[in-house]
Amino acid sequence: MFINSPLEQFEINTYISTTSSIADFSWTSTTNFGVYTIIVFSIIIGTHTTSIGNNGIIPTKWSMGIESTYSTTQNMVYSQIGISGQQYFPTIYVIFVFITISNTFSMIPYNFATMSHTVFTVSTSSITWTGVTITGFYNFKTEYFGTFVPAGTTTPTVPVTVIIETTSYTARSVSTGTRTGSNITAGHTTTVITGGTIFDFMSSGIIFFIVGFTPTGTVTGIMCTEFAIGTIQAYVFSITACSYIKEAIYTH
Template sequence: MTATAPVVAAAAPKMDPLHHFHVTKYLDFDYLGIDVAISNSVLWMWIAAGLVLLFFHLAFKNPRIVPGRLQSLGEAGYLFIRGIVDDIVGEKGRPFFPYIFTLFFFILFCNLAGLIPGSFTVTSQLIVTATFSLTIVGFSFAYGFYLHGTHYFKFFVPTGVPVLLMPLMIPIEIISFLARPVSLAVRLFANMTAGHTMLAVMFLYVVTLPWWGAWVPFGFTVIFTGVEIFIGFIQAYIFTILTCVYINDSIHMH
């Protein structure tokens, strides 16, 4: 592979579009044997969380009956999540509203903060999205077990299927349940990673192409950044919706 590399490519910067996903530890901490280092990932988590708080602080600094622009936006966000929870889970989902609200805005601001040049996209880390998705699915399983007891295992038995097919259907149901955290985590992580990789590749073309050709990938990056904002929103929305669906499944079964 390396032997036949063209001269031009060798002169150009080595292409590594995945470089900005590297986690760099700034400060190494160890607490009772647990690694609690501060890395760029952790830093941007905090920045995203800080931006969420800043946004809502500015929006509701002096709340008025007739809202201003930012307050309208904040209220729209609140009512958006409220609508999702009420639509999917219903009355019994009210206690989970703060969690889902936090989840949505944390993920949304992580996605959006990742678009700032030179920043780090926390949600492009599989381990972060996996932590969230495993926690959510694990919680929904435990909550369903808590609400319904052993009756909850009926969840894996599909209704209206002949008994003969049960040995086939039950493993499928179990596998689809186990696939939940994986698909949830991978969807968000892959979307973020793919989008940012694409942007990185395009930026690489911007710097490697001569000036008369560079504007093509540059224009593409400008448009694609807009698409990424949209994707960041959609993915946060999907993540939230699926969380609600899983919680609803454990409350109402199906």
């Protein structure tokens, strides 16, 4: 479970392999992705349990942090969807908190970056998109097909417009997850390359070691930026999901 290279935070390694000559049980193998996902969920559950479990009159700093996150997410859902969308608040809250904690936890040196894997982020956005699409057809039945034919479209241009709108609508299932995964991967890679270069420079000699303390401020700045980007990506993913849900519960 030890990472020997910073770049291994992007690699999925198997800790415990499950094999059988009778059937394929490889899907039950324990990987670093699964372990770190469990760790992130444990942090979320532990933090909320500890914070909410405090029955004191004066809230703790942890309680205030959880309440602030809850209030921010609720205001985001209300401003984007309205009062009718409050039933979707738990889903948006879980998405926002999970992505935020995952991105923050992955900033620990030599840690595994869960959200850097585009397969996972795209799968998450695709599941969200599928749920939104089902909700739209459930609410409006065949009228939901009106999404692919904007108002004012002339009859001759309907076929082309439908193709364009369908492609654009389908691309939503990929674009949100791709953006999230790409941003996290790019930020972590920049941090690794910059930090590795400075480390090699400082390892060249005593003089280089002393001079090397100056550019370490650059790495610190990049890491602080990465913390902000991690939270921003969680916010962007959540607010995008809210906008999709809004289209599915209101007429077009």
